[in-house]
Amino acid sequence: MLRRSGTTLLVTALLSALVAAPAAANGAPYTGKQYDFGGGITQISGTVPTVDAIADNIAASAAATVAEIATHRDTLPYGGIYPAFGTPDQLSVYPGPAGVTASDQYSVTAALGAGAPQNSFAYKILARKTDTNRELDTSWTSFSFSGPVTVRVTKLSAGAATGCLVRPYSAAIATSFANNVCTFTITQPGNLSVEFEPNIHNPVLHPMMVFANPPEVDVPSPSDPNVRYFGPGKHFLGAGQQLVSGQTIYLAGGAFVEAAFIANGPVSNLAIKGRGVISGLFMDTGNQDLNKDQPGMIDIADQGSQNVLIEGVTFVDAPRFNVRALAQYTTIHNVKTMSWWYSTDGMVGGHKSLLENNFVKSNDDSIKLFWGDTIARGNTIWQLENGASFMISWNIHEDPQTFHVYDNDVIHAEHYQIAKTAIFRALHAGSGTLSRYLFDDIRVENATWRLFYLAIENNKWYDPAQGYGELDQIIFRNIYAYTTYQQPNVVQGMDATHKVRNVSFQNVYANATCFNNAQAGNFQIDQNTTNAIRIYKSTDGSCHT
Structure with a gap:
């Protein structure tokens, strides 16, 4: 019998409601432009049912994935993350x-x-x-x-x-x-x-x-032999701490643990949770190039891993990435990361992952969206000089699909000198075709460089002999940015065969303007390497609210 089954039942009920009643067109009718391969431009006037259908399908698929992840998480000995209704003050x-x-x-x-x-x-x-x-x-x-x-x-x-x-x-x-x-x-x-x-x-x-x-849920017993329990105080463990299947690592509030954890092969049914701090300062060389050889704070690289929960913990001073948990059925919930170097990514989950209610302050990519069937919601991001708040691709060879990224806040983005930085970015040099991304209800504060950079292009870490893929079916809707941007938004593919295609910018507000064409949004669209790039807004004025 599964524990905390009420969570699963609630999510399943919400999923059933969504499937039974798909969302109506979002603020239709619309007005705008579609930019097609070869230079064609057509007027958008009325509804865009194809895009709405894709968005509804992504949202329904994502809700099913959330329920599936919850079912797996409920089997963990200490897998609870949501306080019960009626929890006392x-x-x-x-x-x-x-x-x-x-x-x-x-x-x-x-x-x-x-x-x-x-x-x-x-x-x-x-x-x-x-x-x-x-x-x-x-x-x-x-x-x-x-x-x-x-x-x-x-x-x-x-x-x-x-x-x-x-x-x-x-x-x-x-x-x-x-x-x-x-x-x-x-x-x-x-x-x-x-x-x-x-x-x-x-x-x-x-x-x-x-x-x-929120109040802690499912706090483990210090006497449980499958628990590594760290109470208040300072603990030095060092790098190379082995992650083991069936294990729970718990850091009580007030625990300060100097460590880096790694899975040498596949792991399953693993939880890392608590209210304590994990510091990587002891690994920091003080040199950007040397830090690239340092381990991540949490490193689960084997995609044969399953059912991982990382919850509540604060990660600071990582010289390399913070949380890489490439297990299937991963939950990263209420985690906080704060790090300074160009190579310190925030977090990435594996296939079928939920990244929820986290805080990321990072100098490389904050949230990586690479492995498909990923939901990122309720997160707060403070982006430093490098990287992207939401990174769509970087030399990916697989064909991941279905990402629902919604109800997130970017509270700062300190981009000011690196040419291709953006809030939403793809620097796709891999052979994979990445598709079905829905970005919805995302708010951006105090960022002045660029919102979008979506490109298929070479970089110094990629061998062109491996070939190129495409980016397909990406929807940005209800994106609200409070500031004015200095750099143009870029959409470009590699060539006529390897395109960025079927990208919709629906109700995107920035520069005190609701975008309804390339000029209004300061877009540079390469129509020799892209197709069906749509920029449109609702005619009822809801884009401005």
Whole structure:
């Protein structure tokens, strides 16, 4: 009998409702342009039923995958991640580990309801790639709660602030400010950036994150022989820590573990969870090129692996990638990553993966969408100088399909000098054909370089003799960017045989404009290497809201 079966039943019910009643056309009728191979341009006026049908099919397939992943996750001994309905109001703050210095930039208290404020330990890490990082450090605190909690963040460093705000904007958190203290009340979990005016635009020199977690579920027993349990305090393990099938690795709040974990071959039924911190600073050489030889923090490379859960943990100072979990049926939930180097990706899951409610602050790609049947939702991204917030392809030889990426926030993107950086990017030099991507309801704040760069092109890490593939059926809809972009949006294939095709930009808002043609969106579309590139908006004005 499966444990926590209520989660599976709920997801299955939602799936049934979706399949029974597909979404109506999104804001139709539309107006816009379609750009076809060879230079043709046609007017879009009315509905676009083919695109709506593809979007509905992707959403239904993704919902089925979420239910399938939940069924596997429910078989884990400690696989629960969602608090039960009616969980009592509570607040858990965590001690600062001995030997870890508190932030000298900020202090934090949290109070449940009318209760007394409790100190919530604030950590700090320093910028590492100091030749390009414009930030100086990042501070954060982490607590778990349900019910109304009032948070007070005090700015300790020199220089008076004039006000404060909390990102993402979509959280709609009201703040009050007095005497360098930012105060706000939250009732829902979230990964939040507290920013003190006037330094609220890139680069924010001293970022402060508040990781307001839900209550923990399925906390393992320290005496379970299949559990590696790390209590509060500092623990040094080193690199090469073996991941084993059937194992649970648990980091309690206040645990600070210096380690890198690897699976040497396929693993299954594995969980890594808790509210503690895993640091990779001990591996950092201080050199960009040398760091490329360092291991990742979590490395599950064998795609024969199955049923992996990574939940709640904070990863900091990775010299290489943070979380690579290429198992089938992977859940990466409420994970936080903060890292500085050009080679530090945020996270990637394998075939049939759910990446949900995570925070990624990364200098390489934040979320990689490579292996198909992947859902990425509820994530918050702070992109540094390099990489993409959402990376669609990089030298991929497989033919993955069906990605649903929705309800995500990009709160900062510090792109300013690397030519091909973008929020949504494909640098596809592989032989695979990647298809069926639905990006929906994504909000972008404080980013001024470029939204889209979708290309099939060579790079120095690819051998052209391996051949080229295509990009097909990519839908961007309800993308709302709050700022003005300096660089054009690019859509280009390799040649007349290897195209970027069937790409739809539906209700995309940026530069204070709702795009309905290439000129309005500042697009460079190579019609000799692309086909059926659609740019259109709803005629009812809903694109602006």
